[in-house]
Amino acid sequence: MGIKPLSEYTRGQNWRRRRRTGRPLGHRALGNRLKTVFIENGLMRAGEPDQVVGFFRDLGVTVEVVDAKKEFFSALKGVTDPEEKREAITQAFYKTVFGRIVRDSGAKHLLQGTILTDVDETVAGIKRQHNVFEQLGIDPKETFGYQIIEPLIQLRKDGVRATGKALGLPATLFERIPFPGPALAARVIGEATPDRIETVRKATVVVERLLETTDAFQYMGILHEDRVTGMRDGKRDFGQQIEVRCWESVDARIATPTQLPFEMLEKLAADIISEVPGIVSVTYNIATKPPSTIEAV
Amino acid sequence: MGIKPLSEYTRGQNWRRRRRTGRPLGHRALGNRLKTVFIENGLMRAGEPDQVVGFFRDLGVTVEVVDAKKEFFSALKGVTDPEEKREAITQAFYKTVFGRIVRDSGAKHLLQGTILTDVDETVAGIKRQHNVFEQLGIDPKETFGYQIIEPLIQLRKDGVRATGKALGLPATLFERIPFPGPALAARVIGEATPDRIETVRKATVVVERLLETTDAFQYMGILHEDRVTGMRDGKRDFGQQIEVRCWESVDARIATPTQLPFEMLEKLAADIISEVPGIVSVTYNIATKPPSTIEAV
Numbered sequence: 001m002g003i004k005p006l007s008e009y010t011r012g013q014n015w016r017r018r019r020r021t022g023r024p025l026g027h028r029a030l031g032n033r034l035k036t037v038f039i040e041n042g043l044m045r046a047g048e049p050d051q052v053v054g055f056f057r058d059l060g061v062t063v064e065v066v067d068a069k070k071e072f073f074s075a076l077k078g079v080t081d082p083e084e085k086r087e088a089i090t091q092a093f094y095k096t097v098f099g100r101i102v103r104d105s106g107a108k109h110l111l112q113g114t115i116l117t118d119v120d121e122t123v124a125g126i127k128r129q130h131n132v133f134e135q136l137g138i139d140p141k142e143t144f145g146y147q148i149i150e151p152l153i154q155l156r157k158d159g160v161r162a163t164g165k166a167l168g169l170p171a172t173l174f175e176r177i178p179f180p181g182p183a184l185a186a187r188v189i190g191e192a193t194p195d196r197i198e199t200v201r202k203a204t205v206v207v208e209r210l211l212e213t214t215d216a217f218q219y220m221g222i223l224h225e226d227r228v229t230g231m232r233d234g235k236r237d238f239g240q241q242i243e244v245r246c247w248e249s250v251d252a253r254i255a256t257p258t259q260l261p262f263e264m265l266e267k268l269a270a271d272i273i274s275e276v277p278g279i280v281s282v283t284y285n286i287a288t289k290p291p292s293t294i295e296a297v
Numbered sequence: 298m299g300i301k302p303l304s305e306y307t308r309g310q311n312w313r314r315r316r317r318t319g320r321p322l323g324h325r326a327l328g329n330r331l332k333t334v335f336i337e338n339g340l341m342r343a344g345e346p347d348q349v350v351g352f353f354r355d356l357g358v359t360v361e362v363v364d365a366k367k368e369f370f371s372a373l374k375g376v377t378d379p380e381e382k383r384e385a386i387t388q389a390f391y392k393t394v395f396g397r398i399v400r401d402s403g404a405k406h407l408l409q410g411t412i413l414t415d416v417d418e419t420v421a422g423i424k425r426q427h428n429v430f431e432q433l434g435i436d437p438k439e440t441f442g443y444q445i446i447e448p449l450i451q452l453r454k455d456g457v458r459a460t461g462k463a464l465g466l467p468a469t470l471f472e473r474i475p476f477p478g479p480a481l482a483a484r485v486i487g488e489a490t491p492d493r494i495e496t497v498r499k500a501t502v503v504v505e506r507l508l509e510t511t512d513a514f515q516y517m518g519i520l521h522e523d524r525v526t527g528m529r530d531g532k533r534d535f536g537q538q539i540e541v542r543c544w545e546s547v548d549a550r551i552a553t554p555t556q557l558p559f560e561m562l563e564k565l566a567a568d569i570i571s572e573v574p575g576i577v578s579v580t581y582n583i584a585t586k587p588p589s590t591i592e593a594v
Contacts, residue, residue, distance in 0.1 A: 082524075082526055124531055125532055125533050126526075126531075126533045127526060189524075189525065190523070224521070224523050225522075225523050226486045226487070226521050227379075228486065228589070228590075228594075229379055229592070229593060229594060230588045230589050230590055231423045231586075231587045231590055232587065234423075235421065236421075237588065239588070243580055244583075257562075257563075262556040266585075268583065269554075269583040269585070270585075280588040280589055281584045281588075281589045282582075283540055283582050283583060283584075284580060284583050285578065285579075286541075286562040286579050286580060287570060287579045287580075288566070288567075290529065291527045291528055291534065291536070291570055291577040291578075292527050292577055293525075293526045296525040296526060297526060
């Protein structure tokens with residue numbers, strides 16, 4: 001079947017056929033042998049589970065949502081060190097939750113989207129990405145009971161995007177801003193409790209709403225653990241701070257803060273303060289990577 | 298003696314006489330009965346004790362520097378809550394150090410520069426300023442053994458500056474940016490150890506050097522307690538963050554962040570990172586007062 005102009009496919013009967021030419025890599029290779037799951041770990045952005053299921057439904061792929069909120073929050077309880085937090089998420093993800101799914105379904109392989117930057121940062125000792133194993137000498141088969149397939153492991157973010165485009169996937173999918181494996185747990189400094197995740201989730205709604213029209217590589221809100229003095233209704237309010245980061249980058253290896261207009265910075269602060277309970281202070285990151293990293297945790 | 302144009306006094310014999318017409322309020326009223334001390338509490342900015350002594354020497358006033366570093370750091374040891382930190386400084390200042398000076402010198406009164414904003418914020422329960430007592434029902438005579446005289450207590454910052462001008466003091470004195478009573482201890486979130494004070498002192502040098510040419514009301518660097526992930530020489534560096542605040546305000550009651558050019562924000566971040574050991578991340582405050590306050594602690 002030849003490729004017709006997109007407009008011919010956007011309505012009516014042909015729509016479904018066009019979508020089938022643009023199936024994700026795994027489904028293209030494995031068809032019905034691939035079972036697709038979305039782990040609802042309680043750490044995703046507002047509406048994200050439904051949104052992801054919807055994306056895949058439009059591509060003709062059924063996604064099973066696995067509710068694992070309790071398992072993740074129980075693994076994260078009391079954990080404050082960033083590396084221990086990542087390790088707790090790794091264990092909850094691969095051992096507890098996927099281990100159970102694999103046992104229940106009889107699957108022998110997990111297909112996942114690890115990319116080269118994950119491996120680089122983990123091997124260099126900068127940040128232990130939760131989805132990197134073999135390069136650290138960890139045998140997934142031995143440790144978790146299944147093998148791991150990583151078709152994108154030689155690519156960085158720009159290569160992943162080119163692949164998505166070549167596959168004919170919708171740009172809304174492959175142009176999404178990067179979001180870390182540990183999800184919103186990477187966006188709180190200190191313990192990732194349900195309350196603190198909900199706070200940063202609300203801040204993320206504001207940040208993404210206001211910054212989605214920029215061409216920035218990535219943008220985020222980060223909940224700090226430090227308390228700062230503020231005032232509400234003329235009284236002291238020892239409150240919390242959200243740090244906003246917005247990055248210019250090609251492949252995440254080096255990055256600079258986006259030169260946002262000051263009116264936008266003021267709007268970010270005002271909207272976060274009015275929409276996120278408990279926040280009395282908002283800052284904007286002005287450091288480059290390096291020596292900063294894109295995410296704070 | 299009439300007031301001559303300033304140029305006639307800036308060189309030669311008349312200089313000393315001109316300075317005498319511009320003596321500080323306390324010396325004007327009390328002359329030799331006033332003993333002037335500068336408490337070196339270990340929390341002041343780089344070179345500040347020498348600078349203050351120099352300012353007063355130019356005005357014909359001798360200042361005795363009292364080394365009380367040990368007493369202050371011992372009072373601050375292990376204290377992390379902002380209000381407890383302020384209370385520790387109050388006790389070290391008024392009870393330990395001034396108590397000793399008063400006993401040794403036979404003084405019966407302490408003359409200090411408390412202003413109306415200090416009283417307002419303390420009485421409203423926003424921030425307990427270390428120099429406010431009677432309005433909280435504390436009798437200094439009973440508690441510390443001496444009475445307190447506060448000639449500026451009905452003025453805010455703008456009134457203090459008008460008074461300085463009316464007294465003929467040099468503008469370098471009355472136009473200095475505000476600096477908090479707890480000094481650099483108010484510029485670190487968490488414990489004020491000698492090491493952490495030295496870190497924020499170095500950051501303050503950069504912030505004041507780069508922002509002194511702005512017309513901003515106040516500017517500062519704040520050392521956070523939160524650790525953030527960074528990288529140096531290709532390796533992970535779990536480092537510290539400095540928050541820069543620069544405020545537009547008339548009297549500190551309400552304030553907005555200065556709209557600094559992005560090149561200045563980048564220069565602030567780059568210089569702080571290169572000149573302050575251990576810093577991997579720099580942010581700029583974008584929230585207004587209220588709900589923020591000028592200082593974070």
